[in-house]
Amino acid sequence: MSGVVTTYHQRIAQEKRALIVAAATALFLELGYDRTSLARIAERSGVSRATLFKQFPSKAALFDAMVTESWSTADEEDPPPAGNVVDGLSTIGRRYAELLSRAQMTDLFRIVIAELPRFPELANAQFSHGKMPYFESVRGYLLAEHEAGTVRVEDVDLAATQFLGMISNYVFWPTLLVPGWQVSAERVAQVVDEAVRTIVARYAAPARSDI
Amino acid sequence: MSGVVTTYHQRIAQEKRALIVAAATALFLELGYDRTSLARIAERSGVSRATLFKQFPSKAALFDAMVTESWSTADEEDPPPAGNVVDGLSTIGRRYAELLSRAQMTDLFRIVIAELPRFPELANAQFSHGKMPYFESVRGYLLAEHEAGTVRVEDVDLAATQFLGMISNYVFWPTLLVPGWQVSAERVAQVVDEAVRTIVARYAAPARSDI
DNA sequence: GCAGAGGTGAGTCACTCGGCTCACCATCGG
């Protein structure tokens, strides 16, 4: 992946490959797997069909490359900042909401969900690049604070899922179901803040065994 | 829709129609829209292709009928029981989790999400038969209790979304992403109970404006 | 200046699809 020997014929090949993947991404996300033909991909990328077959052995391989490289654009985040629980959760929550709000991510989720029966291994990628990093961040925060005695969280996994669920259920589902749906940045921030308040209120509150 | 004049030739037509829809449902949910051909539907339902075209003008019409009739099986619930907030929310939450856990519903959600760009009107059906009834139930409970002074919920819509999100994020996403995923009934009940506790802890707790 | 890597355009192949039509058959109701 680094700046290897460059071999100036391979350079062109990589450029062509990038063009193919870009065109395939746009077409797959717009039309879905079946309705996207290799001919259209070749046409849109300005590459001959023969080149396409030399670069990718099959349509499935091209689809897989498209998903993989799309995910890689979502992994540019640096680790969450240290600080108190409220600030930490707010930061993670806002990033999570921002990820789920991107139109490109929504379309990617849609096609991955649609094609999961045919590409079951994509579920792992969906988890590892989507929910998992945020889940682990939330989990880490809650666990640390629990051990510090600030909060009392018996089921950390459940609490983290609750937190992310309160956000995704508001931000993600409408964008996934209604094409072109937009949630204002202010509303997103408000939703995240309320989610943080709810989690804190639950697990920082004195134990109420009578409920 | 009632037991009309029966016309004993139409009876056979309706039986054939039911066979067609049943076969189409199985094939659409298993293979998706594009990979399901009308020929296979006719074959599986034991009906000739000509009959299929007489009953349904197009593949899209058949798909629409399939989705509509699949949703109708989800609307057999009676109104939620009266009682205190905790019991009410628990009942609604359990029903919601049960709905989201059904394998058939998961497959239906999957294909609806996948085909939404082509059938945008399905989003309305998704809402009105899926989340909406439960959302309204939760909303009604919280609103009534708010007006009664038991709890203090400024944004009832948000609170209802939070509650359902805590459940669906645990129950629904894994079943949607991982084929064959199962969550035990005990765990589901536990998740619902914890969601109720969290909501109650947040909105029944004394106002903490300092957070 | 030439070998070879890589891209190109055109074309072939076997196949499937949704849509449609037609002549013919089975059964019920008057």
Next chain:
DNA sequence: CCGATGGTGAGCCGAGTGACTCACCTCTGC
């Protein structure tokens, strides 16, 4: 008994599809 309603089987059509091949062109790098 006979007409009408509805189902049947077969076949055709135009359009795409993924996969694959081959002769040819265009550059780079030695």
